[in-house]
Structure formats: C-alpha cells, structure tokens
Amino acid sequence: MNISTLTLSELGHRLKKAGMFLQTGTFITHLKTSIPSVAEGIRLLYADYPLVEHLDFADFHVSLTYPRNLRRWLKPQIQFLFDGKPPFKPLPADQAFPMLEWGLNWCVSSHANHYLIIHAAVIEKGGYAAVLPAPPGSGKSTLCAALVNRGWRLLSDELALIHIGDGRIVPLPRPISLKNQSIDIIQSYEPDAVISRKISDTMKGTVAHMKPPANSIIRANETAHAGWVIFPKYQSSVPAQLKKLSRSRAFIRIADNAFNYSLLGIKGFETLTGLVDASQCYDFTYSSLENAIETFSALEPPASSK
Amino acid sequence: MTPNLLVFRVLRNPKVTISLSLADWDLLLRQARCSNLLARIHSLLNEQGLIDRVPPKPREHLQWTHVIAERQIKAVHWEVTMIRKALAKVGPIILLKGAAYVMAKLPPAQGRLFSDIDIMVPKDNLNEVEAALMLHGWGTTHHDTYDQRYYRRWMHELPPMRHIKRSSVIDVHHAILPETAAIHPSPDKLRSSACSLDGYDDLKILAPADMVLHSAAHLFNESELDNGLRDLVDIDSLLRHFSNLPSFWVVLVERAKDLELTRALFYSLRYTTLILHTTIPPSTMVAIEIGRPNQLTLTIMDKLFTRALMPDHPSCSDWLTNTAKRVLYVRGNWLRMPPLLLARHLFHKAFISPKPE
Numbered sequence: 054m055n056i057s058t059l060t061l062s063e064l065g066h067r068l069k070k071a072g073m074f075l076q077t078g079t080f081i082t083h084l085k086t087s088i089p090s091v092a093e094g095i096r097l098l099y100a101d102y103p104l105v106e107h108l109d110f111a112d113f114h115v116s117l118t119y120p121r122n123l124r125r126w127l128k129p130q131i132q133f134l135f136d137g138k139p140p141f142k143p144l145p146a147d148q149a150f151p152m153l154e155w156g157l158n159w160c161v162s163s164h165a166n167h168y169l170i171i172h173a174a175v176i177e178k179g180g181y182a183a184v185l186p187a188p189p190g191s192g193k194s195t196l197c198a199a200l201v202n203r204g205w206r207l208l209s210d211e212l213a214l215i216h217i218g219d220g221r222i223v224p225l226p227r228p229i230s231l232k233n234q235s236i237d238i239i240q241s242y243e244p245d246a247v248i249s250r251k252i253s254d255t256m257k258g259t260v261a262h263m264k265p266p267a268n269s270i271i272r273a274n275e276t277a278h279a280g281w282v283i284f285p286k287y288q289s290s291v292p293a294q295l296k297k298l299s300r301s302r303a304f305i306r307i308a309d310n311a312f313n314y315s316l317l318g319i320k321g322f323e324t325l326t327g328l329v330d331a332s333q334c335y336d337f338t339y340s341s342l343e344n345a346i347e348t349f350s351a352l353e354p355p356a357s358s359k
Numbered sequence: 360m361t362p363n364l365l366v367f368r369v370l371r372n373p374k375v376t377i378s379l380s381l382a383d384w385d386l387l388l389r390q391a392r393c394s395n396l397l398a399r400i401h402s403l404l405n406e407q408g409l410i411d412r413v414p415p416k417p418r419e420h421l422q423w424t425h426v427i428a429e430r431q432i433k434a435v436h437w438e439v440t441m442i443r444k445a446l447a448k449v450g451p452i453i454l455l456k457g458a459a460y461v462m463a464k465l466p467p468a469q470g471r472l473f474s475d476i477d478i479m480v481p482k483d484n485l486n487e488v489e490a491a492l493m494l495h496g497w498g499t500t501h502h503d504t505y506d507q508r509y510y511r512r513w514m515h516e517l518p519p520m521r522h523i524k525r526s527s528v529i530d531v532h533h534a535i536l537p538e539t540a541a542i543h544p545s546p547d548k549l550r551s552s553a554c555s556l557d558g559y560d561d562l563k564i565l566a567p568a569d570m571v572l573h574s575a576a577h578l579f580n581e582s583e584l585d586n587g588l589r590d591l592v593d594i595d596s597l598l599r600h601f602s603n604l605p606s607f608w609v610v611l612v613e614r615a616k617d618l619e620l621t622r623a624l625f626y627s628l629r630y631t632t633l634i635l636h637t638t639i640p641p642s643t644m645v646a647i648e649i650g651r652p653n654q655l656t657l658t659i660m661d662k663l664f665t666r667a668l669m670p671d672h673p674s675c676s677d678w679l680t681n682t683a684k685r686v687l688y689v690r691g692n693w694l695r696m697p698p699l700l701l702a703r704h705l706f707h708k709a710f711i712s713p714k715p716e
Contacts, residue, residue: 109382110416114389136389137673166426167419316430 057100065092072116074105078214078225078273080165082157083111086149088131091117094150094262097249098228101267113160117149135160148252151260154230158211161225162312168214168223169324170312175208175222176200181280181354182222184213184332186310189257192287192339195235198263199342200349202243207269208277212312217320220327221276226269228262236261242342279331280354282307285345286338293344295335303334331355364675366390366400370592371636373403377412384417386674394588394670395472397421398428402470428470435461438476438527443561445495449488451561453479453553455532455573459564460593462556467596471589475519475528481550482533489517489531496523505707513539513696535573536580539696544576544618567601568614575627576620582691584667584684588634591668594627595635608643621650630664663687 056064065087067073072085073095086092116134120143124130130143133156140159144152162170173186174197183205187193194210201207208222210229215222231239231248236259240248247264282303283295307325308314314321333355339345365387368375379387391397401421404410413421435458446452453459455477460468480488497520501507510518515534521527534546553563565573571594578590601607615624625647631637632644651657666683669675692701 109380110385112416112420136393138393164420164423166423313426316426318430318433 054104055100056095056102056104058104059096061092061096064096065089068092068095074108074111075099076103076105076273077157077227078209079223080113080161080225081105081108081111082113082115082160083108084115084117084153086117086153088117088119088146088149090147090149091153094153094249097247098262098264100264101270103270113157113164115153115156115160117153117156119146144255148255150249150262151230151252151255154228154262157227161212161214165214166313166316167217169217169314169317169321169328171213171215171307172211172310172312173213173307174210175213175224175277176205177208177222177224177277177280178205179354180278182208182277183281183283183349183352184222184279184307184328185283185285186213186307187285188310189232191285192235193285194230194232195238195287196285196339196342196345198229198231198235198239198246199242199346201229201266201269202239202246203346203350205349206272207265215279215324215328216276217317217324220279220324220331222279223276224269224273226265226273228265230257231261231263233258238342239263279328280333281352282329282332282334283337284335286336287340288338289340291338291340293337293339293341293348295337295348298334298336300329300334303332304329364390364669366394366396366588366670366675367634369400370396370403370595373400373407373409376404376409381414381416384414388417388420390670390672390675392424393672395586396470396589396592396670398424398470398472399589399592400470401425402428406469424472425470428472431471431473432461432468434527435473435476438525438529439562441495441522441525442476442478442492442529443559445491445497446488447561449480449484449491451563452488453550453563453565454556455479455535455565456577456593459570462559462562463564465597466600467593471593475530477530477532479532479535479546479549482546485517485531485533489520492520492529492531496525497521497529498523500528503712505712509704513537513700535576537695539700540580540694541697542619544572544620548618549573566614567597567604567607568611569618571597571601571611571627572615572618572620572624575623579623579626580691580694582688582695584687585671587668588670591627591630591634595631595637598631598637598639602638608640609646612643612646615647615650621647622652623650625650625652626660626664630668633665634668663690 069087072083075082075084114136117131118134120130120132129146131146131149131152132139132143133141133152171186173184174193175182175184176197185193185197197210207226208224212225214225236251239246249262251259251261253259304325365383369387391400401424439458439462454462457471457473458476499518500521501518507518515537516530516532519528519530535544536542549565549569552566552569554566556562556564574594615621628639628647632639663683663686666680667687696704
C-alpha cells in the first residue's frame with residue numbers, strides 16, 4: 054500500500070489528526086500538520102512512498118503550524134517545528150511545502166552522525182554511486198533530475214550519506230529540489246516528469262520539487278558502492294567534458310561540502326579517504342543535458358579500471 | 360508531587376532501560392533531547408554496560424549525540440590550551456563548571472554538552488585578563504553601552520567574549536553571584552581553597568564543596584532555567600562522586616554557611632533527592648535545615664521548581680508550567696538586584712535599549 058491509495062481529503066485528515074509516518078530511506082519521520090498545501094505536496098510527490106499505518110518509534114517528530122502572532126491575520130506565516138521547537142524562523146505561508154523539505158534535510162544533516170554527510174546529489178547505476186558534490190548554483194540538482202529520468206537510480210539530490218565503518222552509500226530518496234530556470238528546463242526535457250507548483254520569492258528564488266522515480270523509492274534499502282565523485286558545473290556553450298581530478302584535491306573539496314566532517318574527527322577523515330580512494334574523481338563541465346547524459350552513460354565503473 | 364517521568368526513572372537507575380518498549384524509547388529520547396541529556400544517558404548506559412541492550416534504532420540516536428559530546432570534550436581541551444596561552448602572563452586561573460569537570464575528569468563531564476567556557480580571576484586582574492584575551496582574538500559580544508555598563512558595574516562577570524575565528528565563547532567571572540545581589544559568596548574564600556589541577560601549574564578548580572555550592576548558587580539564583588534539569592544532574596553527579604571523600608558532607612554544610620549559600624544548598628539537596636533520588640546522609644539533611652525557607656515560601660517554591668526543572672517537552676508540562684517559568688524569571692531578576700535598580704534596569708531594557716531582531 055502506497056500513499057497514493059489515500060484521497061487528498063483522507064490524507065489531509067490523517068496529517069491533521071494523528072499525523073503520518075513518512076519512511077524516507079532509513080529514517081522515519083512523524084509529520085503532523087493542518088496546512089492544505091503540505092497535504093497536496095505529499096499527495097503529489099510522495100505518492101509512491103509506503104503508507105505506514107502506525108509505528109511505536111519515529112526518528113524525527115515534526116510539524117508545520119501557523120505561529121500564534123498577529124501576522125496570521127494579515128500575512129500568514131508558517132513555522133517548522135522539531136518536536137515542538139522551531140529550529141528556523143517562520144516563512145511566508147505559501148512556502149510551507151518547500152519548508153517541510155528543507156526541514157527534513159535539516160533533521161538528517163544535523164543528527165545522523167553515523168554517516169559522513171555531504172551536501173551532494175547521489176545517483177546509482179550497476180551498483181556504483183556517483184556523488185555530485187557542489188555548492189548551490191552549479192546545476193547539481195538539474196543534472197541529477199535529468200539523470201534519474203534516463204535510467205540512473207536516485208539515492209538523494211541533497212544529502213550523500215556515507216556509512217562510517219563500511220563506506221557504503223546509503224539512499225535517502227526524496228523529491229528533487231529545482232530552482233529558477235531549471236524547473237522549465239527539466240519539464241521540457243522530460244514532459245512526463247511530475248513537478249509541483251512553482252513557489253516564487255523564497256530564499257533560494259523560485260522553487261519547485263520533482264517527484265522521484267517510483268523505482269528509486271522501492272529500492273530505497275539498497276546501498277551502493279562508491280564509484281565516482283564528480284563536481285558538476287554548468288557553463289553556457291561548452292562541450293560536456295570530464296577532467297580527471299587528483300584524489301587529494303577532491304578530498305579537500307568534498308570536506309568543504311560536508312556537514313559533519315570535522316565533528317566526526319578521525320572517523321570523518323577515514324571515511325572520506327575511503328570514499329576518495331574507491332572513486333574516480335572528476336571535474337565536469339557541461340552546457341547541454343543530452344551531452345551530459347551521454348558522458349555519464351560512458352562512465353566505466355572503477356572496479357574494471359583496477 | 361513530582362511526576363514519575365521516564366527520563367527521571369532512567370537517570371535514577373539506568374537499568375530500567377532493559378524493559379523499555381520501543382514506544383517508551385521514543386518518548387525517553389524526546390524528553391532527554393530537549394533537556395540536553397541525551398548524550399548523558401548514552402554515557403550512563405555505556406558505563407553500566409547496558410548500551411548493547413538498547414534496541415538498534417534508539418541506540419543509533421544515542422550514538423549520534425555521543426559523537427557530539429566526544430567532539431566537545433576535545434574542543435574544551437583545545438579551548439583551554441588556547442586560553443592558557445593567552446593568559447600565560449596573568450597568573451593562574453580557576454576553571455568553573457563544565458570546563459572544570461572536563462579538565463579534572465569528573466563524572467558530570469561524561470556526555471555533557473557545552474555552550475561556553477567559564478573562568479574566574481581576581482577582580483583586580485579583570486582589565487589585564489580582558490586585554491590579554493582581546494590580543495589573542497576574543498572580542499566582546501555586547502556592543503551596546505548600557506549592556507557594557509550593566510555587566511561591568513553590576514554583574515559578576517565581563518560581557519561574554521567570543522573568539523573571532525573559532526566562535527567559542529568565554530565568560531570571565533570575578534565572583535559567582537552579581538555584585539548587586541543580596542548575598543555575596545566571597546570570591547577570596549573560594550580562591551584561597553581552590554585546588555591545583557593535576558598536571559597544570561596555571562590552572563585551578565574549586566574545592567569539592569565549593570564546586571557543588573557554585574553549581575547550586577547558579578541553578579537556584581538563575582532567572583532562566585533552560586538547562587535546569589541538566590544543572591541538577593550535574594549537582595547529583597558531583598554529590599555522588601564526592602560523597603566518598605572523608606568529611607565531605609560536614610564540610611559542605613559548613614562551607615555553605617561560610618559562603619552565604621545555605622538556601623541554595625537546601626534547594627539543591629531537596630530537589631536532587633526528590634527528582635533524582637540522590638543518597639544524602641540523614642545528618643546532612645538535618646544540618647541543612649538552617650537553609651530552609653518558611654513553609655509558605657517552600658510550598659510555593661516546590662510548585663515552581665518541580666515544574667521548571669522538568670524537561671521542556673509537551674509530555675512533561677501542565678497548565679502551570681509556563682507560569683512557573685515566568686515567576687522564576689522574575690524571582691531570578693529579583694535576587695540579582697535591589698528593587699529600585701531592577702526597576703531602572705527593566706525600564707531601560709523595555710523602552711531605551713535597541714530591540715533585537
């Protein structure tokens with residue numbers, strides 16, 4: 054049974070009354086809210102997630118509510134609550150669904166210290182994962198959205214979870230966040246892609262979320278080997294080009310994009326060394342998604358090169 | 360009188376975790392997390408060899424915060440090294456609270472989460488200490504002239520100083536309660552009994568009884584009890600640890616009289632026994648009766664503190680919890696300054712100080 058078996062009003066009712074348990078990768082989030090746009094977003098983008106009836110334990114207890122202030126009558130706001138407390142300032146009510154997504158990222162990135170957590174998109178093919186770390190604006194999510202529409206499996210578009218100990222890359226498939234022009238680019242690249250309503254004037258500009266492929270959700274428990282670390286960069290009118298990157302340089306740049314590298318101390322160092330040693334590391338510039346996809350399908354898994 | 364909360368049952372006796380259901384664990388983790396005690400519970404279970412018996416999911420949560428606690432212990436060592444370097448020429452400093460527990464390897468250091476480092480120096484050395492810290496990268500956090508004067512004239516510490524690169528915060532104290540408070544635990548007495556820290560000739564910590572009394576003075580004169588339960592756990596842990604010292608309990612009460620802290624010690628012993636079931640010799644309980652307030656005050660204080668010391672979680676509050684916290688906030692300010700000065704301070708804060716936003 055998936056979430057899609059509920060009607061919008063059933064879903065809204067559940068979210069409002071007892072709340073719902075969302076299973077994303079290895080995490081269970083208990084979510085409670087009476088905000089209709091959140092129910093709509095979940096109905097659209099989480100349709101293929103399992104419908105979990107009741108659980109005794111949740112990793113995170115979150116809710117979205119209207120703060121009790123005078124503004125609710127003029128310009129309503131919403132707040133994200135983590136077990137009753139707001140980790141962030143409220144946002145305009147229109148941004149409720151993106152705020153849920155950002156909040157869920159925060160829940161994982163600020164707690165789950167049994168992983169080295171890197172700000173990166175991760176996709177998989179043939180058992181090997183490509184980690185795409187990148188600062189905002191480099192086109193990582195756009196590239197990730199295009200790749201998962203062309204046969205790559207989505208592990209995450211935001212958080213690469215590297216298990217400390219065995220170095221396996223653990224999936225956390227969730228909707229892919231698209232910004233500004235990439236929303237239309239992906240919609241025209243893949244007309245069948247399901248993309249939520251655009252929300253403008255957020256701190257990241259105009260945002261929308263793309264529904265992850267159902268297959269990625271079904272396979273959310275399958276971890277992957279480290280295969281490639283690729284730093285994507287969108288540039289207009291350049292051919293798609295992979296440029297080999299030294300492991301030491303890749304190491305430093307991944308550490309810059311990690312949430313808990315220094316917190317983990319020696320374990321962070323060992324885990325990151327393991328990732329870099331097991332991967333082929335590249336800088337990647339591209340201007341056309343078609344060419345980028347071709348380059349990615351020609352990638353050789355690292356095992357065969359050894 | 361005190362609700363039998365899950366987090367209290369586990370702090371009193373970690374063995375109860377053996378029989379917890381998954382739903383119990385869910386609640387326990389939430390109560391502990393919002394009291395900043397999750398890592399503490401991890402270390403209690405670890406000490407008693409119980410951690411492997413925790414179901415995998417909750418164990419993962421405990422380990423997540425253990426990572427943070429471990430990192431913080433390293434950070435405290437590093438920060439203390441930096442402070443020693445900055446203050447090498449100023450003479451020995453006394454480490455207070457968390458930093459002292461960590462450097463002296465005392466039990467409350469286990470799984471304690473920190474926000475800043477507290478040190479104590481003689482009042483006459485304040486300028487020199489401040490200048491030395493500024494030369495080494497620490498700068499004041501309060502730029503408002505009123506706030507500066509508030510700290511420098513009336514408080515027992517400099518305005519908190521933040522390091523420009525590491526963002527770590529240091530509180531430089533010259534006493535343990537504000538200058539303007541009605542009671543004045545003598546800083547000279549605290550300093551003259553301070554003990555050297557093993558392995559360091561420039562670091563000291565308060566004597567065992569003084570360490571408990573400082574923690575008690577802090578908790579029961581404070582206006583904000585956000586970390587109230589954590590502070591009570593500190594006191595409980597110090598009492599359990601020091602109770603093996605010869606004549607500790609006698610010295611504790613004598614010292615409380617000496618430092619004008621019998622009331623704070625009375626409350627500490629009352630609420631640690633009540634909430635955490637700390638074992639305290641009956642003779643000590645009798646001796647500390649001198650710190651007991653009148654019955655009416657005590658009845659009210661019981662109602663206030665048993666609420667304010669609960670974890671700040673919906674499962675631990677009733678309709679009076681917020682009121683209790685507000686009343687204690689006013690009480691904390693009341694104890695800090697005489698009424699006229701307090702009125703002036705609150706007037707300034709309400710109408711003249713720039714609003715934070």
